[in-house]
Amino acid sequence: xxxxxxxxxxxxxxxxxxxxxxxxxxxxxxxxxxxxxxxxxxxxxxxxxxxxxxxxxxxxxxxxxxxxxxxxxxxxxxxxxxxxxxxxxxxxxxxxxxxxxxxxxxxxxxxxxxxxxxxxxxxxxxxxxxxxxxxxxxxxxxxxxxxxxxxxxxxxxxxxxxxxxxxxxxxxxxxxxxxxxxxxxxxxxxxxxxxxxxxxxxxxxxxxxxxxxxxxxxxxxxxxxxxxxxxxxxxxxxxxxxxxxxxxxxxxxxxxxxxxxxxxxxxxxxxxxx
Amino acid sequence: xxxxxxxxxxxxxxxxxxxxxxxxxxxxxxxxxxxxxxxxxxxxxxxxxxxxxxxxxxxxxxxxxxxxxxxxxxxxxxxxxxxxxxxxxxxxxxxxxxxxxxxxxxxxxxxxxxxxxxxxxxxxxxxxxxxxxxxxxxxxxxxxxxxxxxxxxxxxxxxxxxxxxxxxxxxxxxxxxxxxxxxxxxxxxxxxxxxxxxxxxxxxxxxxxxxxxxxxxxxxxxxxxxxxxxxxxxxxxxxxxxxxxxxxxxxxxxxxxxxxxxxxxxxxxxxxxxxxxxxxxxxxxxxxxxxxxxxxxxxxxxxxxxxxxxxxxxxxxxxxxxxxxxxxxxxxxxxxxxxxxxxxxxxxxxxxxxxxxxxxxxxxxxxxxxxxxxxxx
Ligand SMILES: Cc1ncc(C[n+]2csc(CCOP(=O)(O)OP(=O)(O)O)c2C)c(N)n1
Ligand code: SF4
Numbered sequence: 269x270x271x272x273x274x275x276x277x278x279x280x281x282x283x284x285x286x287x288x289x290x291x292x293x294x295x296x297x298x299x300x301x302x303x304x305x306x307x308x309x310x311x312x313x314x315x316x317x318x319x320x321x322x323x324x325x326x327x328x329x330x331x332x333x334x335x336x337x338x339x340x341x342x343x344x345x346x347x348x349x350x351x352x353x354x355x356x357x358x359x360x361x362x363x364x365x366x367x368x369x370x371x372x373x374x375x376x377x378x379x380x381x382x383x384x385x386x387x388x389x390x391x392x393x394x395x396x397x398x399x400x401x402x403x404x405x406x407x408x409x410x411x412x413x414x415x416x417x418x419x420x421x422x423x424x425x426x427x428x429x430x431x432x433x434x435x436x437x438x439x440x441x442x443x444x445x446x447x448x449x450x451x452x453x454x455x456x457x458x459x460x461x462x463x464x465x466x467x468x469x470x471x472x473x474x475x476x477x478x479x480x481x482x483x484x485x486x487x488x489x490x491x492x493x494x495x496x497x498x499x500x501x502x503x504x505x506x507x508x509x510x511x512x513x514x515x516x517x518x519x520x521x522x523x524x525x526x527x528x529x530x531x532x533x534x535x536x537x538x539x540x541x542x
Numbered sequence: 543x544x545x546x547x548x549x550x551x552x553x554x555x556x557x558x559x560x561x562x563x564x565x566x567x568x569x570x571x572x573x574x575x576x577x578x579x580x581x582x583x584x585x586x587x588x589x590x591x592x593x594x595x596x597x598x599x600x601x602x603x604x605x606x607x608x609x610x611x612x613x614x615x616x617x618x619x620x621x622x623x624x625x626x627x628x629x630x631x632x633x634x635x636x637x638x639x640x641x642x643x644x645x646x647x648x649x650x651x652x653x654x655x656x657x658x659x660x661x662x663x664x665x666x667x668x669x670x671x672x673x674x675x676x677x678x679x680x681x682x683x684x685x686x687x688x689x690x691x692x693x694x695x696x697x698x699x700x701x702x703x704x705x706x707x708x709x710x711x712x713x714x715x716x717x718x719x720x721x722x723x724x725x726x727x728x729x730x731x732x733x734x735x736x737x738x739x740x741x742x743x744x745x746x747x748x749x750x751x752x753x754x755x756x757x758x759x760x761x762x763x764x765x766x767x768x769x770x771x772x773x774x775x776x777x778x779x780x781x782x783x784x785x786x787x788x789x790x791x792x793x794x795x796x797x798x799x800x801x802x803x804x805x806x807x808x809x810x811x812x813x814x815x816x817x818x819x820x821x822x823x824x825x826x827x828x829x830x831x832x833x834x835x836x837x838x839x840x841x842x843x844x845x846x847x848x849x850x851x852x853x854x855x856x857x858x859x860x861x862x863x864x865x866x867x868x869x870x871x872x873x874x875x876x877x878x879x880x881x882x883x884x885x886x887x888x889x890x891x892x893x894x895x896x897x898x899x900x901x902x903x904x905x906x907x908x909x910x911x912x913x914x915x916x917x918x919x
Binding site: 280309310311313315318325326329330331332333334335336339341342343344345346347349350351353354371372375530533534537538 | 567568570589590591592593594596598599600602603604605606607608609610611612613614615616618632633636763764765766767768769770771772773780781
């Protein structure tokens, strides 16, 4: 059995998450992926913004930084550039990383800075009680879309790839072994990696959409029944893919990494600096 | 002995050189007039000298990046002007409660909003104090010459590192862009304060424990696995809602600065002792006030100038001492009366005479002198 206690701040448990919250599943997957890298705990920084997902750093035994809403990637960029030998991981909700933090998201992708971003994408603002987010499905009710969400949703993988991220994957909190692999690959990847994780918040999202998600378990079943591997999705039409969760690795390429490029310039001056 | 080095430079460049002298190794910023020369200088200086410069996507990101860098051990700074300074407010509060040393330079310009991007103003004196939400300590330094842009930037780093808190340097367009000859101090000539870090092994179980009012030591990420949050926290750094601890810690971050005034305070007193007319002024407006004092003295009028160099915390005891005996307090400033509110707070007897200008032009000594015609002295 995997021993989580080695990576947890055991005295800080229990966590604040509701029973059945997807965040715990993703946290465990992240920890298994970190364990697989063999990295020293001292060399790892876990950074978050604000939200339920963003409480994760308090529970894990690394260097941890809980910042302000939306700003995790900005802080993480400073850490990574100032101390490139550290492994920098950002955990962030969909509101945190894509709404208020959207600007930092696209620019971190563009820089191809060696940071791994895990988006805890439950399609809702959990912490503030269930308002619609940039990834709330079309028509879903939320506390600020009582008549159904009228705004189209973001496709995280498309933005990430378009903005320049060099590793982009999507998993779900139902397909856990795959998720472990995606996160691990993202951690090992040199460059900016984004792992978008479709998961669920029954407390604020499921509960107000009872027809679609009668129970917490149905939210997991929804992931099971609607996930389409990317290879299969390629053969399907746009209409057929409506409402589906496309999973897999969307992009994996080698490009010069920002802090390495920068360090080379710095090193070229050291010694006889002018 | 090496020969002294004199340079004829702009205030903004003096600021950047002061940062370099203080050991700044990280700069994150976003361009904005009239501060941009600082970022431009650092973008060339830092990578050539083992440091890092990054142009972030906005000012919020700029401040976020330097807080992150500071947590790895870097001395970190950013520079901006009004609109960018407004954007930074939330994270200034973050740096206060998380007790992370950073230096934020605001070269003030006209406002509100885009206002007068290339003209001087002293628009952010109160934003510097009250801009971020919640009770928090503020240290703001206001240089009034190119030389002070250098020395006050060095002092800003020293205070930031000593107190583990953000320190603001409030320049203005005039101070930032004017050129004066200054002497660059030799290495070692000015004291450089380094932050207190944990002893040899780097481990620090209580990164937020205060030791007899002194700020606790700050471990670097990578040495001690500690937790940093903007939530109220206890001495271990982890969140708490225990009312006793919350109150104690909120009071502590204020007290660590306000109870060590001898370290923070700095002011200039020109002919204050017997002044009937006391001027209270900072930055470039204080240059005009100083000229006005000289002219008035020549005419036999007992005028003086009290110039806070550390504006926040306001050197109130020293000000009150002079204000008590003066008949009039003239407050020249390039805004509609921000410093005046401070004078009002600490003046009981004397009459306050505001001198305000918000048209993008500098206040002139003649302008200040002209108001004295109506005073009964
Ligand atoms: C500047 C700012 N605006 C708004 C908030 C309030 N707020 C806290 S968490 C949150 C949304 C959280 O949603 P998400 O990021 O999706 O994470 P989740 O709680 O679902 O894990 C909001 C709007 C805040 N803390 N700061
Ligand atoms: S409110 Fe939702 S996101 Fe937050 S802990 Fe509960 S289930 Fe998780």
